[in-house]
Amino acid sequence: MIKEIDVKNKKVFVRVDFNIDLDKDGRILSDFRIRATIPTIQFLLKAGANKIILASHLGKPRNKEEELSLRPIAEYLGILLGRKINFLSDCIGDEIKKEIDKAAAGEIFLLENLRFHEEEEKNDDQFAKQLASLADVYVNDAFGVCHRANASVVAITKFLPSYAGLLLEKEIENLDKVKNNFTQSLILILGGVKISTKLPLIKKFYKRSYKILLGGGLANTVLKARGLNIGKSVFESELLSEAKKLDENIITPIDCLVGGSVDDKQARVVGVEGVGENDMILDIGPSSLDSFVDVIKGATTIIWNGPLGYFENAVFAKSTENIIKAISESQAFSVVGGGETLLALEKAKAFDKIGFVSTGGGAMLSYLSGEEMPGLKVLNQ
Ligand code: 3PG
Numbered sequence: 001m002i003k004e005i006d007v008k009n010k011k012v013f014v015r016v017d018f019n020i021d022l023d024k025d026g027r028i029l030s031d032f033r034i035r036a037t038i039p040t041i042q043f044l045l046k047a048g049a050n051k052i053i054l055a056s057h058l059g060k061p062r063n064k065e066e067e068l069s070l071r072p073i074a075e076y077l078g079i080l081l082g083r084k085i086n087f088l089s090d091c092i093g094d095e096i097k098k099e100i101d102k103a104a105a106g107e108i109f110l111l112e113n114l115r116f117h118e119e120e121e122k123n124d125d126q127f128a129k130q131l132a133s134l135a136d137v138y139v140n141d142a143f144g145v146c147h148r149a150n151a152s153v154v155a156i157t158k159f160l161p162s163y164a165g166l167l168l169e170k171e172i173e174n175l176d177k178v179k180n181n182f183t184q185s186l187i188l189i190l191g192g193v194k195i196s197t198k199l200p201l202i203k204k205f206y207k208r209s210y211k212i213l214l215g216g217g218l219a220n221t222v223l224k225a226r227g228l229n230i231g232k233s234v235f236e237s238e239l240l241s242e243a244k245k246l247d248e249n250i251i252t253p254i255d256c257l258v259g260g261s262v263d264d265k266q267a268r269v270v271g272v273e274g275v276g277e278n279d280m281i282l283d284i285g286p287s288s289l290d291s292f293v294d295v296i297k298g299a300t301t302i303i304w305n306g307p308l309g310y311f312e313n314a315v316f317a318k319s320t321e322n323i324i325k326a327i328s329e330s331q332a333f334s335v336v337g338g339g340e341t342l343l344a345l346e347k348a349k350a351f352d353k354i355g356f357v358s359t360g361g362g363a364m365l366s367y368l369s370g371e372e373m374p375g376l377k378v379l380n381q
Contacts, residue, residue, distance in 0.1 A: 001163060001164060001169060002040065002043065002044070002047075002139055002163050002164070002165055002166065003043075003166075004163075005137065005161075005163055006047075007044055007047045007048065007049045007137060008047060008048035008049070009048060009049075009050045009105070010049055010050055010135075010136040010137050011049070011050050011051040011053065011100065011134065011135040011136050011137070012044055012049045012050075012051070012052055012053065012135055012136070012137045012138075012139055013053045013055065013131065013132065013134060013135035013137070013138050013139065013156070013160065014037075014040060014041070014044070014052060014053065014054050014055070014139045014141055014165060015055055015056070015138070015139070015140050015141065015142045015145075015152050015153060015156075016033075016037045016054050016055070016056045016141050016142050017033055017056060017057075017141075017142035017143065017144035017145050017359060018033060018034060018037075018054075018056035018058060018070060018073050019033070019056065019057055019058050019059065019144065019145070020032075020033050020034065020058070020073070021339065021343065022067070022072070024067075026067060026072050028072065028073070028076055029343060029346075030339075030342055030343055030346050031076065031080075032342055032346070032351070032357070032359065033144065033359050034073065034076060034077055034080065035080065036167050036359050037054075037141055037165075037167055038080065038081065039166045039167065040139065040141045040165040040166045040167055041054075041081065041108065042081075043166060044139075045106065045108075049106075050105050050106070051100055051103065051105070051106075051107055051108075051109065051135075052107075052108045052109070053100060053109045053111065053134050053135055054077075054085075054108065054109065054110045054111065055091055055110075055111040055114055055131065055152055056070060056073075056110075056111075056113070056114065056142065057113055057114045057115040057120065057145070057150070057152075058070055058073075058113050058115070059113075059115070060115065061113060061115050061116055064113075064116045068113055068115075068116075069112060069113060070087070070110055070111070070112055070113050071087050071112075073110065074086075074087035074110040075087075077110065081108070083108070084107075084108075085108050085109070085110050086099070086103065086107055086108065086109045086110070087109075087110050087112075088100075088109055088110070088111050088112060089112050090111070090112050090116075091111035091112050091113070091114050091116070091117065091131065092117065092127065092130040092131060092134075093130070096111070096134065097133065097134055100134055114131075114150070114151075114152050119151055120150050120151045120152060121148070121150055121151075122151070123149045123150055123151050123153075123154050123155045124151050124155065125151075125155050125158065127151045127155070128151040128152070128154075128155030128156040128158065128159060129159050131151065131152055131156050132156050132159035132160045133159075135160060136160070137160060137161055137162075137163070138156055138157060138159075138160035138161065138162040138163070139162075139163050139164070139165045140153065140162065140163070140164055140165060140168055140375060140379060141164075141165025141166065141167045141168050142168070142375070143167060143168050143171040143172075143358070143359055143360050143363055144359050144360045144361065144362075144363050145363065145375065146168070146360075146363050146367075146373045146374070146375030146376050147360075147362055147363045147366040147367070147371070147373050147374070147375070148374065148375070149374040149375075150375075153374065153375040153378075154374050154375060154378050157378040157379070162378065162379055163379065164379050167359065168379075171358060171359065171360065171367075172367075172376075174335060174355075174356035174358070175335065175356075175358065175364065175367050175368060177301075177333060177335075177356075178301055178303055178333070178335050178368065179367070179368050179370070181301050182208065183300055183301060184210065185298060185299050185300040185301065185332075186205070186210050186299065186300070186301040186302075186303070187210060187211045187212070187213065187295055187296065187299040187301070187302055187303070188201065188202070188205050188210060188211070188212045188213070188303050188304075189213045189215075189292070189296075189302065189303070189304040189305075189306075189308075189323060190202065190212065190213070190214055190215075190216075190218055190304075190305055190306050191214070191215040191216030191217075191218060191219075191305075191306030191307045191308040191309075191320070191341075192216050192217065192218060192305070192306025192307065192338065192340060192341075193216060193217035193218070193234055193306075194217065194218070194236060195217070195218040195221045195222070195236055195239050195242075195243060196236055196238075196239055197362060197365060198218060198305065198306070198365060199239070199242060200365070200366075200369035200371065201305075201365050201368055201369045202246065202250070203369075204368070204369050204370060206246065206249055206250070210249070211249070211251060211295050211299075212249060212250050212251065213251045213292050213295060214250055214251065214252050214253075215253060215283075215284045215288075215292075215306075215307075215308030215309065215319060216306055216307060216308050216309065217233070217234040217235060217236075218306065219252045219253055219281075219284070220233045220234060220235040220281055221235040221236050221239050221240065221243045222243045222246060222250060222252050223252060223253075223272055223281075224240060224243075225239075225240045225241070225243035225244040225246075226244070226252075228272055228273060228275070229275050229276075229277070230275055230281055231258070231275045231276055231277055231278060231279035231280060231281070232277075232278060232279065232280045233275070233279070233280050233281040233282075234280075251291070251292070251295065252272075253272060253284040253285060253288035254271065254272055254285070254287055254288050254291070255269060255270065255271045255272060255284070255285030255286065255287045255288055256269075256270060256272060256275070256281045256282075256283065256284055256285045256288070257269060257281070257282055257283035257284070257285055257309065257315075257316055257318075258270055258275060258276075258279035258280060258281055258282065259279070259280055259282050259315070259316070260278060260279070260280065261280065262280070262282060262310050262312075262313055262316075263313065264282075264313070264315060265315060266315065267282065267283065267315050267316060269285045269286060270285070271285075282309055282310040282313070282315075282316040283308065283309025283310065283311075283316040283317075283318060283319050283320075284308050284309060284319045288319070289318070289319045289322055289323075292308075292319075292323065292326075293322065293323075293326045296323070296326040296327060296330055296332075297326070297330065299330065299332045300331075300332050300333070301332055301333050301334075302327055302330065302332045302333070302334040302335070302355075303334075303335050303336075303368065304323070304327060304334065304335070304336045304337075304341065305336070305337050305338040305341055305361075305364065305365060306338050306340065306341055307320040307340050307341060307344050308320050308323060311340075311344050311347075317344075320344050321344075321348060324344065324345060324348045324350045325348075325350075327353075327354065328350050328353035328354070332355075333355040333356075334354050334355040334356070335354075335355060335356045335357075335358060335364075336354050336356075336357050336358065337357065337358030337359070337360050337361060337364035337365075338361045338364070338365075339361045342357065345357065
């Protein structure tokens with residue numbers, strides 16, 4: 001915990017998760033993950049840290065693509081903090097080290113995308129050692145990437161005293177409230193494209209017969225596994241036999257909104273047994289929505305990850321919008337996470353109506369499923 005350490009006059013390396021959505025012109029679509037790190041930065045400044053060195057990955061670069069540079073994020077963070085953020089064009093090397101060392105005390109730096117070096121994802125010791133050489137102390141404030149054994153998350157802790165940042169602490173504190181909550185009125189709402197990423201969580205809660213509401217592409221896989229025609233809708237063929245094993249505890253849509261493509265200007269409502277060969281299921285239907293909302297009304301704890309329809313198109317956004325409304329109006333403690341889910345919350349301006357919004361997507365699913373998270377394990381040690 002950083003509150004317990006003395007960072008005065010020390011250079012602090014802070015791993016943050018600025019892996020955010022940018023549009024094709026480099027505009028920031030959701031600044032939630034950036035804003036979430038501000039308490040740790042301000043805490044370190046107040047505690048007299050000599051330099052704060054922020055580092056993150058962005059996307060999955062193959063060749064140092066310009067659009068995956070963190071430069072625009074440095075500018076944006078500077079606006080949020082009301083002070084200059086020094087952007088450095090690499091994350092390791094003598095030049096970078098010199099730049100940091102010669103700057104005045106109290107300066108903040110943001111390093112270039114860590115994944116511009118393939119060693120980052122290989123959890124490479126030498127690369128981690130070079131990162132560590134920039135600082136005296138390591139702080140992990142990147143909950144969103146703690147499920148990855150990356151050099152800046154795991155290997156770096158071999159070379160520096162390592163602590164959890166304030167955001168990381170807050171994530172664990174709030175996720176623990178639902179992770180270890182075994183009341184029958186806990187519900188899980190899962191959407192998004194892939195059932196594969198959510199299966200461990202489904203299995204964990206399935207055993208305890210909580211209500212699990214499925215929408216999005218996930219539900220398509222289950223519907224298909226049950227022998228229903230889903231037309232041209234997305235689904236995961238390799239997960240059909242797993243999906244077949246899921247029965248009455250899993251609540252799937254009874255009707256849906258279909259179109260011929262994601263860009264359609266109009267939707268048709270059909271029962272799940274009436275989907276045609278050329279239809280794409282792009283949202284859950286009105287009757288399903290009503291029953292999902294009824295389940296939400298009876299819940300005391302809600303976990304939600306993944307939109308229920310193709311909400312980027314307003315025609316197919318209705319269920320996601322109404323689920324946000326129902327969660328906002330509910331008295332239940334709610335935990336919401338996932339990149340697309342956050343975009344939907346942003347659109348609905350509903351952040352402050354949710355019990356806890358997690359900065360983690362895959363990390364939230366992994367933590368709640370009880371999987372071991374490499375980034376947390378090294379800090380506990
Ligand atoms: C996320 O967005 O979930 C984290 O930043 C991890 O990103 P990754 O899935 O590209 O490793």
